[in-house]
Amino acid sequence: MCGIAGIINLRHNTAINDAVLSDMASIMYHRGPDGTGIYNDKQVGLAHARLSIIDINGGNQPIHNEDNNVWVVFNGEIFNYIELRDKLKIQGHVFYTHSDTEVIVHLYEEYGDNFMKYLNGQFSIALWDKQKQKLLLIRDRVGITPLFYTQINGQLIFASEIKSILVALKQAPSLNKQALDQLMTFWSPVSPNTLFENIYEVPPGDFLTIENGSVKKKKFWDWEFAKPGEYLDKPESTLIEELHDLLIDATKIRLRSDVPVGAYLSGGLDSSVITALIHNYGDVDLRTFSIGFDDGALDESDYQNQMIKHLGADHSRIQCSYSDIAENFRATIWHTEAPILRTAPIPMNQLSKLVHDKGYKVVLTGEGADEVLGGYDIFKEGKIRQFWAKNPDSSFRPSLLKRLYPYLDLSKKQGVIYLKNFFGAELENPELSYFAHLPRWTTTAKCKQFFSEDMKVNLSDNAISELEKTFPARVSELDPFNKSQFIEAKSLMAGYLLCSQGDRMLMKNSVEGRFPFLDHRVIEFANSINPKFKMKVLNEKYLLKQSMRRYLPETIVDRFKQPYRAPDIPSFFTDKTPEYVKDLLSIETIKKYNYFHPARVEKLVNKIERGRAIGTKDNMAFIGILSTQVWHNLFIEGFQSNIKTNN
Amino acid sequence: MSTRDTVRKYILENYLFSDDQSALADDDSFLDKGIIDSTGILEVIYFLEDDFGITVEDDEMMPENLDSVNNIVSFIEKKQAQ
Structure with a gap:
């Protein structure tokens, strides 16, 4: 993975300064410490910060076609680049590198604006067609890589991280209040909103076409599920083998790299499947990484040890303590660029740092299995509530x-x-598309009782209907289980798990994550089958278990599913409570930032200090308030100085 | 402080995070008003056991005992009289 950034003139030919492009890339040094590259033809400027993984010596970006009239900067990986390259060569294209990036320019020449559908990978792409004076900004199907943009003063500015856009804006940003309201309902803003006013994401599966001063958005892929009666009509035994074969190939092509590849091993089913497939089918030495918690209730080391023994993996583990959470909280928000409601991203940062420190740049993980193959408790809760509603x-x-x-x-x-x-x-x-999600959203939305009176002004209290507006009509025709999967994939996974807890925590330490369960062929297969195979009665990920049972100890396949959790509130109330926590939660600072009600926050803190806050609701409210305060402190109040201290 | 005042103060401070006495009537249902959620019920029981020294039995965990200030006060008085 890398960082990309750029500026295009929409109206006037304002000079695009190389120094600005360079600064935009520099602030994303963590995403690409191996080199930078710039293209600037005065109409468009492209910048790239490189993390070199494929074609170490020849893959510097920007990369161009044979005639130097198509240019690209790209963050991500094209896993099927070998097959694409062979085909493009037969079609007459001449390559000057061995990188996966170069297939993008030639695919574009061959297939025009539809070229993305040939890519198997994770990608944010800025492609400049100099002849047509057209820029394409493309984001991968499910949102593994980030891509943001804004329009200001006749220019469109884009980047992999918002802080890079802020560098180009040279002015303090402001909070999008509606986005905070949405985050405190769904854990993330409704796409394309971000926490920053007038800065948006390119939604997963979308591409922007910027041409003749206009910006058009179009979708090239979306989560489509078979309707009841139209499911893949094959016996269970066939589906088991098809999923098995797909996962092997999805894993194998994700091992393509010119640097060593490792894997996360949490001790749960999903990462155990991926490590077992690498062990059985990968031509690499299995190197695994995990995190353990001082808090025994959260620790899964026993299961990790079972898998390490089973596979004979060379394994490294890092231990996460309460003080690690509090000490790394501020730096984490600098990278998430959004408040969080749980501290779960922080240990993920420690884990990717361990990977980096051991000399690895790439890890495969089990991310996406719960969404694609039906693993979450919320799906079970939805099923039970549907059963109850009858x-x-x-x-x-x-x-x-x-x-x-x-x-x-x-x-x-x-x-x-x-x-x-x-x-x-x-x-x-029970026919509501969000029927399964309503209890979770209602609980999360209790965070908003801490909003200040000013925060509530002009705030429309309709987060759920704003999200529902983004659902295509076809969703209403789906089985309730698939409705829940659609919502989970589009909201929590794309908006939080793959970014705040995923890309941002990996790239903070210059590590690329690769996710075989999010191979679009796996997703499309899973979306085409009867949901009863995903969760058989209340047995989660049934088809996955049946497909992979042959590679795993029974104790791993049949274990009780433990959601990944990190220590929350207790981390901040030890005898070493950091000064920043005291400062940012003081009545004076709460009043000054004016997002929250000072007396209510004080009562919440008092409740915590008395040991009375044991529930999810108070926990999310506290982490949400503290992270919003940190976010304001970093990005609004002290952005210019924080560029220096955090970068 | 009377039992009623103690209970009112606890609910206001810990669930409504407010000093505003008008925010809670003594017969307001915690469930109907969305004041207490699935773990909130455990917090209330801890409060009763820690602050009033009573033990809440499984079959006493019912709205008739726990779902309003009035219900809690009656329940505490009944338990303390036993």
Whole structure:
């Protein structure tokens, strides 16, 4: 992966300064420490910060075609570049490098604006057609790589990270209040919003065409699911083998690299599958990395050790303590560029640092399996609630929720009243696309009770309808399970897991993540099958387990699924509470930034200090408030000085 | 401070994060008003056990005992009289 940035004139021929392009690349040094490159023809300027992985010596960017009239800067990897290159050579194209980047310019020459559909990979691309004076900005299908843009003073400015755009703007940004409201409902803003006013993301699967001063957005891929009655009509045994073969190939092509490739190993099913496939089918020595927690309730070291022994992997582990969370929180927000509601990204930063320190630039991970193949508790919760909605007066049906929330030991008849209030939202409307997600969103939205009065002004309280507006009409025709998968992939995965917890924490330490479960062939296969194969009754990732059982210990395949969690509130209330926490949560600073209600925040902190905050709601509110304060401090109040200290 | 005042203060400070007495009526249902969620119920039980020295049995975890200031006050008084 790398960092890309650039500027294009929309109206006037304003001079584009090489120094600005260079600064835009420099602030993303962590994304590409191996070199920078600039193209500037005064109409468009492109900048690139390179993390060299394929064609170490010859792959410097920008890269051009045979006639020097198509130029590209690119962040990501094209995993099928070998096959594409062979075909393009037969078609007469002449290559001057051995990089995957160069296939992009020749594919564009061959197939025009539709060339992206031939790519298997993760990519953010800026392609400049000098003859047609046309710039394409393209983002991969599911949002593995980031790409942001803004329009100002007759120019469009884009970059892999927002801070690079801010460098070019040379003015303090402001908060998009609506985006914060959305983040405090869904964990991320509704695409294309970002936390920064007037700065947007190119949504996953979209491309922008900038030509003759106009900017047009178009989709080249989306999450499409088969409707009931149109599922792939094959026996279970065939589906098991098809998924098996697809995952082997998705893993093998992700091992293509001119530098050594490692893998994350959490001890869960998904990363165990990927490491087992590398072990069995990869022509590499298996090198794995994991994180352990001082907090035993979060630690999965026992399962990691089982897999290390099973595969004979050369393994490194780093331990995460409470103080690690508090000490790294500020630096993490500099990279997420958005508030967070859980501290989970922070250990992921420690893990990628371990990978970097051991001399690795690339890791394969199990990211995406839960979304694509049906692993999350929210899918189970949705299924149980659908089952309950068919007989709302039943006391047995909601009691199945206790499987997901064992502490809800409300076995008596009265318990149903509580369950109904906690999980019975919209029980009369099970056809709602977001039926499964409503309880989670309602709980998260409680964070907003801490908003200041000024924050609430002109804030439309309709985050859910704003998100729903982005769903295509076809979603309403899907099986409820697939509706939930669609929402999960488009909101939490694309908006948070792949960026704040994914790309940003990997690239902070110049490490590229590769995700076989997010190979579009795997996704399209999974989306075409009957959802009953993904979750058989309440057995999550059923088809995946059946496909991969042959490579894994039974204790891993059949283990109780443990969601990845990191220590939250207790990290900030030890005898070593960092000064920045005290400063940013002081009544004076809360008043000054004016996003939150000072007295309410004070009461929340008091509750925490008394050890009374044990719930998810208080936890998310606290992390959300603190990270928003840090975000403001870094990007609004002190941006110019923070460029120097953080970069 | 009376039992009622203690309970009111606890609910206002810990769930509504407010000093505004008008934000909570003594017969407001915590469930209907969305004041308490699935873990909030555990917090209330910890509060009763820690601050009033009573033990809440499984079959006492019902809205009739826990779902409003009035219900909690009656429940505490009943338990303390036992």
